[in-house]
Amino acid sequence: MASDAEDLYVIKGPKTLYEMTSAEVAAALERTTTVLLPVGATEDHGAHLPLGVDMFEAREICRRTAYALDQQNCPVVIGPTIPFGVSTFHMGFPGTITLTSSTLILMLKEVMMSLYHHGFRNLCLIHGHDGNLPQMMVAAQDVVDNTPDATVVVMNWMVELSKAYAAGLGKSRKGESHGGEGETARILATHPELVDISKGQAFYLQPHELRKIQSPEHMKTGGGLFYPTRSYKALTPVGSIGDPALATEETGEQGYDVIVNWLVRIIKRDFFDQS
Ligand SMILES: [Zn+2]
Numbered sequence: 001m002a003s004d005a006e007d008l009y010v011i012k013g014p015k016t017l018y019e020m021t022s023a024e025v026a027a028a029l030e031r032t033t034t035v036l037l038p039v040g041a042t043e044d045h046g047a048h049l050p051l052g053v054d055m056f057e058a059r060e061i062c063r064r065t066a067y068a069l070d071q072q073n074c075p076v077v078i079g080p081t082i083p084f085g086v087s088t089f090h091m092g093f094p095g096t097i098t099l100t101s102s103t104l105i106l107m108l109k110e111v112m113m114s115l116y117h118h119g120f121r122n123l124c125l126i127h128g129h130d131g132n133l134p135q136m137m138v139a140a141q142d143v144v145d146n147t148p149d150a151t152v153v154v155m156n157w158m159v160e161l162s163k164a165y166a167a168g169l170g171k172s173r174k175g176e177s178h179g180g181e182g183e184t185a186r187i188l189a190t191h192p193e194l195v196d197i198s199k200g201q202a203f204y205l206q207p208h209e210l211r212k213i214q215s216p217e218h219m220k221t222g223g224g225l226f227y228p229t230r231s232y233k234a235l236t237p238v239g240s241i242g243d244p245a246l247a248t249e250e251t252g253e254q255g256y257d258v259i260v261n262w263l264v265r266i267i268k269r270d271f272f273d274q275s
Pocket residue numbers: 045053054128129178179183
């Protein structure tokens with residue numbers, strides 16, 4: 001067999017909608033009306049990571065969350081992973097695919113309305129790319145406006161993860177961000193075959209630049225400021241921010257634990273306990 005036809009990785013269970021049959025979805029709907037929707041992107045993450053990082057990450061977060069919830073008698077279905085997002089600011093790097101905001105909003109809305117049509121009532125939107133958060137929120141409101149009884153929640157786990165990094169998770173004490181230590185660590189934990197650390201380059205932003213991308217002051221990590229992002233090509237010639245060489249599988253696993261613990265706690269509280 002030609003070397004480029006080798007298996008690169010396997011998909012672990014639980015199944016997402018793509019791996020299920022229609023009959024399996026019907027059976028799942030007897031047990032639950034809660035669905036997790038992974039919202040990814042296809043965009044450059046530096047020379048050491050594949051373009052599908054955000055898609056893989058969103059799917060993996062949902063997979064681990066669904067597994068943990070099932071262990072606690074709170075069954076959920078994992079919806080289809082949305083592979084594209086708003087990645088306009090990564091278009092300077094070949095291979096990046098971007099949707100315009102209105103396309104992503106419409107796609108998310110129609111995917112959610114399809115899931116609603118089949119009986120899902122609690123829809124949890126979980127991103128792998130924070131650039132999609134504004135569109136996810138608009139689509140969520142649209143679905144609520146167009147249904148009598150859907151509950152939709154947009155879940156931004158980056159706030160919890162940032163707190164964990166601020167409290168000492170990871171090695172870097174500088175400004176890690178897109179494609180840096182944390183994100184590289186999470187892909188190392190799940191798709192080591194797709195990571196080539198030797199090709200990664202450390203690149204740090206100046207504090208005034210980082211503040212507009214990722215900092216405690218930014219809305220995506222719990223602050224009150226939102227600066228739309230300009231071209232990454234102009235911001236970081238290597239496409240990533242931080243030092244990928246600091247990443248380890250262990251801190252990737254720890255990062256996933258922080259994310260999943262938070263998601264499980266909220267989903268259980270808001271869709272299962274109802275006390
Ligand atoms: Zn990413």
